[in-house]
Amino acid sequence: MIEAPVFTIEAAMLAAEYGIDRLELCSDFAEGGETPSVGALAFLKEKLGIPIFVMIRPRGGDFIYSPEELYVMKKDIAILKSLGADGFVFGILKPDGNVDKESCKYLLKAAEDLPCTFHRAFDICKDKEKALEDIIDCGFKRILTSGGENDVGNGISNILHWMDLVKDKIIIMPGGGLKPEHMPLLNSNVNLKEIHASCKSFRPSETEYRHPAVSLSKESESFYQVLSVDQKTVKQFRDQLQ
Numbered sequence: 001m002i003e004a005p006v007f008t009i010e011a012a013m014l015a016a017e018y019g020i021d022r023l024e025l026c027s028d029f030a031e032g033g034e035t036p037s038v039g040a041l042a043f044l045k046e047k048l049g050i051p052i053f054v055m056i057r058p059r060g061g062d063f064i065y066s067p068e069e070l071y072v073m074k075k076d077i078a079i080l081k082s083l084g085a086d087g088f089v090f091g092i093l094k095p096d097g098n099v100d101k102e103s104c105k106y107l108l109k110a111a112e113d114l115p116c117t118f119h120r121a122f123d124i125c126k127d128k129e130k131a132l133e134d135i136i137d138c139g140f141k142r143i144l145t146s147g148g149e150n151d152v153g154n155g156i157s158n159i160l161h162w163m164d165l166v167k168d169k170i171i172i173m174p175g176g177g178l179k180p181e182h183m184p185l186l187n188s189n190v191n192l193k194e195i196h197a198s199c200k201s202f203r204p205s206e207t208e209y210r211h212p213a214v215s216l217s218k219e220s221e222s223f224y225q226v227l228s229v230d231q232k233t234v235k236q237f238r239d240q241l242q
Helices: 009-018 038-047 067-082 101-111 120-124 128-138 152-166 180-187 231-241
Strands: 002-006 022-025 052-055 087-090 116-118 142-145 171-174 200-204 225-229
Touching (some): 067 087, 067 101, 142 152, 152 180
Parallel strands (some): 002 022, 022 052, 052 087, 087 116, 116 142, 142 171
Antiparallel strands (some): 200 225
16 A cells, blocks of 8 residues: 655646555645645545545644644544545644643544544654554554654664554554665565655746746745656555555
8 A cells, every 4th residue: 555645736636647545635745744725635536536634734843732723623624524535644742742642532533433644743752662552542543654763764673663563553654755765675574554655756837937036935946846746656666565
């Protein structure tokens, strides 16, 4: 199972066309993913036949949320569920670096029967093995992790260890800088069931005019690029899984 995070309609459509099995629909690539628009989910559910999990994150920054933010997250889950979301992705922490089980259960209850992924908030938890136990106890179906490091390449030994530790209690889904060359080692573990790979690429904007002085982005060039998906990279991952 290959899941791809997608931040644009174009990327979502191409990911499905190129053979991705499940989408993680997000907005705001620069912030690492936030809750997408209801229109985006509604459109993609009309057009695509693969499952779409939806990011529930009301803002960038840390994963410690106020009661008001949690209420918004709960309302987002209800609305997006009504539009056909197949699952949700979120993670909530306490100020001390542990999983906020109470808040997680609050949102899991809102999701009802739909599967939920605890995202890479796990990677910044203080005690990973305690976090594993807490996330399993809450009722999440999978954990997205780069192995507690900046990317899978640096955290792969931890990922393999956690897969052996939890076995079939929860799915450990490697993601965050995952590359096709990481797959042989990951494939050596019988507990590998799913991977999370963006397979991202950027294409130039179709604009023919560039304002000579005004920049709406920190890096002027990024404003004139559109986030998409690279077919070659998807194929490389597919070939590794066959």
